[in-house]
Amino acid sequence: MVDKQITSYFIEHYKTIPTLIKAPGRINIIGEHTDYNEGLVLPASIEKGIYFAVSGNDLNSIQIETFLTQPERIVFQLNGAHKKFESFWGNYFKAIIEILVAKNYPLKGMDCVFGGDIPIGSGLSSSAALCCGFIYALTKVSRKEISREEIALIAQEAEHKIGLNCGLMDQYAVLFGKKGNAFFLDCKDLSHNYIPINLDGYSWVLVNSNIKHNLAVDSEYNKRRVSCENIVKEVQKYRPEITSLRDVTLEDLQQVANLADAIDVKRANYIIEENNRVRKMIKVLSAGDAITVGAVLKEGHWAMSTQYEITTSELDTLVKIGERLDGVLGSRMMGGGFGGCTINLMKTEKLDTSIKSLLEQYKEQTGIDAEYYHLAIDDGVKVFE
Structure with a gap:
């Protein structure tokens, strides 16, 4: 076990017994790309996660080592200074420390070793787990609590600093997840509640396409956001009270269709309908x-494929x-897009044969070995006993 x-x-x-903190990855049952449009999402935190072993030190530095990718050790001074480093994960920690320094948060010296079992680039939000878990670890060592809501905002700001203009869904799912439940979040007012996810006789399975994505490097994510903002600007010309696509109706969209870019209209249509899919999924x-x-899973996937254009041929x-297999009720791509996993609802009695057929046919058609993970829904960030 990685922990x-x-x-x-x-x-x-480090010759001392550390505090161990677990930050889970997350799935999203439905509600993709709606978060930055003040929309509705239905994620859940999962058993796979990133673990941080931490302890205070008397040095004026935060020393971090990883098992996550290539072994590397980075030392940050408490004033935010550091030597050059190679790893991409170091950029997240650098951004977090800079934000906390700017907020005059009383950082203390810390030794940290981290690693995990979330497959990187699989759409399970390893970056949100990394950021939220690290901030939570810093608060445990510094002994100055930050609310989970504030941790989410700092983690989001860190992602923005390194180039991904994300919403708050991932951070909230990682921080507020509850075992056995999906987490319904209204991204407009951040109100949330829990929806039991277990269906008697059925199992949730993730299938990793092994097409890796890196949203912070790929600007396609940010282009989708700009499309949504363009439509809001058009609608605001006659409805100035509108602040996001959350309040734009299909009728509004029809009214600006001839004035706006056709691609922007298509993408906005997807977001409005996706919010409706979240409402239906909860019911x-x-x-x-x-x-x-x-059926809602399948509908969501093909909307992402044809309207928002964020899937890949392999995910399709x-x-x-799955649509041809009797044991698969539905599936869709999950996460920001351009790679990663599908989330699948399968009949438990046909689970083994369904997974075997899925992997074999995928290999035949693409030449790629996919992986699968049985899905267990776990709690949000916590001290791990």
């Missing part, structure tokens, strides 16, 4: 209607194969 590896490495190298999950849950292939 035991990290703990034993820490004890061996059918609460009713235990697995058949309709599967995974969904098409």
